[in-house]
Amino acid sequence: MRQSLRTHLGKLIVRMICTYVLALGLIALTQGCTWLPKVDQQEYCYAAYVFEAEVNEKHTLDGSFGYRHGIAVKKAYKFDGNKEDVLAFKTLYGNGPRNSCGAQILTEGKSYLIYAYRGYLGKLRINRYRPMENVKDSDKERMTTKYDCNCKITFPFRGPRIDLLPPTMDECKVPGKYCPLGSYCKRNSDGRCTWGTFGDCYSY
Known part of the structure; x- marks a missing residue:
């Protein structure tokens, strides 16, 4: 009984935290800025x-x-x-x-x-x-030749005991180490969106 109650409370707490984080994200997005990571x-x-x-x-x-x-x-x-x-x-x-x-x-x-x-x-x-x-010139070249807006970029949640699904053909999952300004996601000759880096690796 106690174990069942602990499990229920644990799930409830996780649900409340997720709801709170989502609410913060939505508020930030509606204000035009967000603390969520982006490239x-x-x-x-x-x-x-x-x-x-x-x-x-x-x-x-x-x-x-x-x-x-x-x-x-x-x-x-x-x-x-x-x-x-x-x-x-x-x-x-x-x-x-x-x-x-x-x-x-x-x-x-x-x-x-x-x-x-x-x-x-x-x-x-x-x-x-x-x-x-x-x-830089490499920034302009990356913008005009590497950025593929038909590819979806996602930041996987990295936590304990989380099994990440592989990316779909239309998706790039951002790796643990990445360059906010130097990275890109583009569809290759096989039709799969792939992650890459072009130019110097630096942040905003």
Whole structure:
């Protein structure tokens, strides 16, 4: 009887912990940021647009929309529709000072690699950004030739007594040691999504 009660309580505690962790993850995702591990390919594939742009207008605070930046797009790497539409982008919004994920302020006169999406009322918003001075040629080549958005990337739960299923044909499971910016998942000649590394191994 006592053993059965301990087992029941143990399962209940595990269930409560899992529910709590899931709730935290959902809250973070709805706020546009998350503590869950990611690799750059996931961010790239999530974005509707990826482009290089120079900030040509100092940021201003635009009410609930956050910081408004004037930009000039130099090169489009990923776009949803017409490439010319991306090259014509003039305004980009970033998180404001009260956003729980932190403010997104770009410096006038600097160029950035921008991962962006359409937010509330169709406003073009920053998902992730990096100064172009920190973007290497190998990063651009990996983005354009290695990232396969038809492959699913998953982070297996690593715990005691957990038997991990092998990845499916359309999936890469992230290994224990990986490079957040240098890794990729791409379908090979056999049609299987495979994990790889290209360029230097470094983090954000």
